[in-house]
Amino acid sequence: MISLSARNVAVALTCVALILLPAFGSDFFVDFVATRTLMLGLAASTMVFLSAYGGMVSLAQWLIFGVAGFAVGNVVAESGRGLNLGWGPWTGVFIALVAATLLALLLGILSARSTGIYFLMLTLTYAVVGFFFFGQVTTFSGFGGITGIDPPGFFDDRPKRLYYAALVLSMLAYVGFRAIARTPFGLALQGVRDDPVRMSSLGFNVQLHRTLAFTLAGFVAGLAGVLNIWWNGQIDPTSISIGPTLDLLIIAVIGGISHLEGAWLGAFVFIGANIYLRDIPFLGSIEGLLEERLLAEERFNTVIGLLLLLIMLASPDGLAGIIARIEHGIRLAFRRSNPEGDGSSLRTNGQ
Amino acid sequence: MTSNAAVTQIESHRSLLWLESVTVAFGGLLALSSVDLEVVEGDRLAVLGPNGAGKTTLFNAIAGDITPSEGKVLIKGVDCTALPSRLRPQLGVARTYQKTRLFPGLTVEDNLYLAQTGKQRRHLSLWRNAKDAELRAKAREAAGMVWLTDQLSAQVADLAHGQQRQLEIGIALVTEPDLIMLDEPASGLSKGERERLVELLEALPVDSTLILIEHDMEVALSVADRVVVMSDGEVVATGTPDEIRRNPLVHAIYLGEEAAS
Numbered sequence: 001m002i003s004l005s006a007r008n009v010a011v012a013l014t015c016v017a018l019i020l021l022p023a024f025g026s027d028f029f030v031d032f033v034a035t036r037t038l039m040l041g042l043a044a045s046t047m048v049f050l051s052a053y054g055g056m057v058s059l060a061q062w063l064i065f066g067v068a069g070f071a072v073g074n075v076v077a078e079s080g081r082g083l084n085l086g087w088g089p090w091t092g093v094f095i096a097l098v099a100a101t102l103l104a105l106l107l108g109i110l111s112a113r114s115t116g117i118y119f120l121m122l123t124l125t126y127a128v129v130g131f132f133f134f135g136q137v138t139t140f141s142g143f144g145g146i147t148g149i150d151p152p153g154f155f156d157d158r159p160k161r162l163y164y165a166a167l168v169l170s171m172l173a174y175v176g177f178r179a180i181a182r183t184p185f186g187l188a189l190q191g192v193r194d195d196p197v198r199m200s201s202l203g204f205n206v207q208l209h210r211t212l213a214f215t216l217a218g219f220v221a222g223l224a225g226v227l228n229i230w231w232n233g234q235i236d237p238t239s240i241s242i243g244p245t246l247d248l249l250i251i252a253v254i255g256g257i258s259h260l261e262g263a264w265l266g267a268f269v270f271i272g273a274n275i276y277l278r279d280i281p282f283l284g285s286i287e288g289l290l291e292e293r294l295l296a297e298e299r300f301n302t303v304i305g306l307l308l309l310l311i312m313l314a315s316p317d318g319l320a321g322i323i324a325r326i327e328h329g330i331r332l333a334f335r336r337s338n339p340e341g342d343g344s345s346l347r348t349n350g351q
Numbered sequence: 352m353t354s355n356a357a358v359t360q361i362e363s364h365r366s367l368l369w370l371e372s373v374t375v376a377f378g379g380l381l382a383l384s385s386v387d388l389e390v391v392e393g394d395r396l397a398v399l400g401p402n403g404a405g406k407t408t409l410f411n412a413i414a415g416d417i418t419p420s421e422g423k424v425l426i427k428g429v430d431c432t433a434l435p436s437r438l439r440p441q442l443g444v445a446r447t448y449q450k451t452r453l454f455p456g457l458t459v460e461d462n463l464y465l466a467q468t469g470k471q472r473r474h475l476s477l478w479r480n481a482k483d484a485e486l487r488a489k490a491r492e493a494a495g496m497v498w499l500t501d502q503l504s505a506q507v508a509d510l511a512h513g514q515q516r517q518l519e520i521g522i523a524l525v526t527e528p529d530l531i532m533l534d535e536p537a538s539g540l541s542k543g544e545r546e547r548l549v550e551l552l553e554a555l556p557v558d559s560t561l562i563l564i565e566h567d568m569e570v571a572l573s574v575a576d577r578v579v580v581m582s583d584g585e586v587v588a589t590g591t592p593d594e595i596r597r598n599p600l601v602h603a604i605y606l607g608e609e610a611a612s
Contacts, residue, residue, distance in 0.1 A: 180477060187457065188474040191465050194454040201414055202526070203440035203469030212475070 006327050011174070011261065018167055022160045031159035035231060037271050038166035041264030042173055043224035044251045046217035048263045049177045051252070053186060054213045055115070055193030060107055060123035062248045063130040064100050064218045066240030068225030070134055071096035073146035073235050081138065082146045089152040096229075097222045104218020108211035115196070127245045135237035145236020149229055166227050170264065173220050177260055180216075189213050250304060254311055256318025265319045270304065277303050366425070367392050367530050367560050368413065373422035375408050375584075382408040384584040385422065390530070395561045397575030399568070399595070401604060405584040406564045407449055410534050413562075414446045415439045426530070440470045443529030447519040449538060449564075455508035459499050459518060462507055463490035466522040493525035497551060513544035520551065531555075532562045537570045549573055572596065580604065 022030050043065045050056040070082075075095050078086035111122045134141040155161045180186040189209055191199045196206045229235055247270065255266025277300065315321040368390040375383040383405045390396055398406050411417040413424060415436030424432045426442045454462050467486045468474040494500050497517040502510060507518065516536055523531050536552075537545050545567060552574045555561065565571035572578065572592040580588040580595060582604050588595060595601055 183479060184468050184473045184476040184483065187461055187465050188468060190456055191454045194456050195452050197416070198448070198452040198454070199469070200435075200437045201416065201440070201446055202466050202522070203437055204474055205437055209474070 006330070010323075015171060022163060027159055030163050033268075033271055033275060035159055035163045035166050037264060037268045038163070038170045039224055039227045039231060039267075040248070040251060040271065041255075041267035042166065042170050042227070043221055044248055044255065044263035044267055045170075045173050045177065045260060046221045046224075047248060047252045048255070048257055048260055049220075050213060050217050052258045052260065053177075053181055053189050053193060054210060056210065056214070057120050057249075057257070058123045058214070058217070059120060059245055059249060060104075060126040060130075061217065061221045062245040063127045063240055064104050064107075064221040065225035065228065065248075066130065066134070066235065067103050068096040068100040068222035069229035069232075069235040069239075070141055070146065071099040072226055072229045073149050074140055076149050077146050078148075080147055081142050081144055082140055089150070093226050096226050097219060100222025100225060101215060101219045104221070105211065105215045108214030108218070112207040112210040112214070124242075124245070127240070128242065131237050131241045134240065141235075141237060143237055145234055145239075147234040149233050149235070151230035155230060162227070162231060169223050169227065173223075174260055174264075185209075185212070250308055252318075254308055254318055256315075256320030256324075258317055259320030259324065261323075262318050262320035269307065269319065273304050273307060274300055366390060367394070367427060368562075369423075369425040369428075370413070371423040371425070373409075373412055373419045373424060375405075375412055375417055376420045381584050383412065383419070386581075386584075386586055388579065388586070390560060390562060392529070392560055393558050395559075395563070395574060395576045397563045397565060397571040397578045397592075398581060399565070399571060399578060399601070400581035403583075404581040406581055407534055408584070409581070410446060410532055410562075410564060413532060414444060437469075440526060440528070444532070445523040445526045445528035445530070446532040447523050447534055447536060449534045451512070451515045451519055453507050453515060453518055453522070455506070458504050458506055459494060459510070460487065460490050460503040462518060463493050463521055463525050466490075466525050470526050489525060493521045496524060496554075497521035498547075513540050513547075516540060516544070516548070517551070520548075524555075530560045530562070532564075534564045535566060536563070537565055537567045545570055 018034070021034055025034065043061060046064075047058055047061045050058050050061075072089075072092040072095075074083040075085050075087050075092040076089055077084055107123070107126055111119055111126075114122050135143045151162065155165070181190065188199070188204055191202075191204065192206050192209045199209075200206050251266035251270045252263060253266070254269050255262030255264065311318060315325070317324070366389045368388070370386055370388040372385045372387060373383055374381070374385055386405075386409060388409075398409065400406050408417065412419050413426075415431070415434055415438070418433055422432070423430055426439070426444060429442060431439065431442065454465065457465065464483075464486050465474075467489060471482070471486065473482060473486070491500070491503060494503055497520055499514060499517055499521060502514060507515065510518065516539070520533065520536060523533070533552075537548050540548060549570055552561070552563075552570075561574070563571060563574060565574075572595070575592060578588075578590060578592055578595040579586055580598070580601050587604070588598050588600055590598065
């Protein structure tokens with residue numbers, strides 16, 4: 001049963017605002033800020049899910065996201081690099097999701113025995129291998145990448161329909177991950193996170209739980225990858241290199257890697273910084289000193305690095321952690337002002 | 352105890368737990384040396400010994416956290432020497448750990464519910480059903496047994512140490528095991544909490560089979576009806592609590608030769 005907590009009320013109000021956004025937001029904002037935020041948030045939510053509920057910080061999520069994109073590209077594109085199968089877009093979606101899920105299953109089986117820093121490094125290795133695979137195996141891509149990938153005709157009404165697709169999938173992922181956390185599987189996954197040795201002595205197959213959680217997260221990352229390829233229309237190995245792989249981690253950390261909401265919060269800050277910080281007078285005035293693209297990239301990395309540092313100093317649990325603390329403060333104040341009440345109307349659900 | 356294989360098989364069927372010449376070596380260190388042990392239904396066995404005697408290694412070998420280098424471990428007549436720890440709850444074995452091992456991110460009720468789902472094979476389900484309601488009811492009942500009813504919704508990380516030790520025992524009990532193994536349940540408890548623990552252990556159903564590792568002799572000897580004393584990986588004395596209290600070898604092990612004499 002869904003409780004009427006402050007957290008749920010805030011999430012519901014945000015969802016309503018997001019549903020209404022295309023009615024009052026500019027096309028630019030909806031397409032370049034909101035849709036990208038939702039897509040990146042969806043991908044980052046898989047990292048947060050694995051970390052918050054399974055204790056696994058995976059750097060392979062961006063690879064799985066990219067594999068779904070490459071699968072769509074190879075299946076749908078009719079000319080250029082790749083397989084050029086020229087099949088329908090929905091067939092591409094199906095194959096992309098199967099490929100992403102099977103890859104996640106395989107990687108999950110390979111890494112389920114590792115924990116902590118070893119798991120992180122192993123998944124980083126997968127990401128690097130994936131980058132070189134698509135760069136060097138020209139049958140599937142090559143460094144030039146695959147271009148001219150069109151979304152299904154249904155999404156021609158851009159940006160609204162693609163935005164709503166990203167919104168619906170984000171909502172489903174958010175609600176789904178939270179619901180899974182309360183199922184026997186989700187509770188067992190949290191038990192594996194807290195104490196795998198004790199879980200094993202209670203009769204649980206710890207590796208199987210980790211593998212299944214990784215597979216589930218891979219499926220959702222695949223969905224985000226499909227949306228991204230529809231939005232972008234092209235994909236190349238550079239887009240799944242170490243830089244973007246770490247960007248996803250930065251998004252999750254900025255937002256708060258222990259809070260599902262943090263995935264989308266972090267994505268919003270990341271995309272917002274990328275788009276709007278160039279308009280700040282001081283930062284804008286140094287434009288032209290170097291080649292514009294390079295300057296923009298370096299300036300962005302510096303700014304997002306400083307932003308990450310500030311947020312980490314203020315709250316190791318990211319932006320969602322700050323919000324959780326504010327909510328906790330309000331709840332305490334509410335209790336003090338109403339000592340008779342139990343404050344249940346403001347009670348938050350644990351992750 | 353005989354080492355004849357045929358007799359062992361027959362004897363072991365009557366035993367809940369049967370250890371035959373169990374040896375555990377870590378490189379050159381012999382943590383357990385040819386330990387023989389039998390536990391029958393209803394036994395309340397205390398395993399005593401100084402630090403490094405091999406008590407926890409013995410538990411790990413029984414629970415499957417360590418595979419013995421030599422010897423056999425039979426539970427209910429089933430040779431499970433090399434059986435992984437995760438399959439032993441199916442044979443009715445439950446254990447606690449010397450260092451508290453709980454799920455601090457979950458509530459007390461979730462901990463007690465989760466403990467049952469492994470044995471019930473419900474842990475892969477993505478749906479909640481009537482069986483879960485039943486398991487939740489049992490979780491609440493178990494919380495009552497270890498006096499944690501008023502903490503059901505509390506996050507385990509927020510519990511006091513004594514309450515966490517109570518929950519450790521609750522997790523072992525809620526699986527309705529045939530053999531409960533408690534590894535230093537009184538560790539880190541205050542005098543009052545120890546008395547409460549003894550009360551809790553004495554309140555266990557009379558047919559419960561219990562193996563208890565405990566440094567606190569008062570706790571161990573008041574709960575157990577049989578005692579095994581270990582030293583340097585070997586069983587050096589067995590007997591009733593009174594016999595062990597009078598045993599000069601036990602005094603020597605705990606207090607040193609001079610004090611014992």
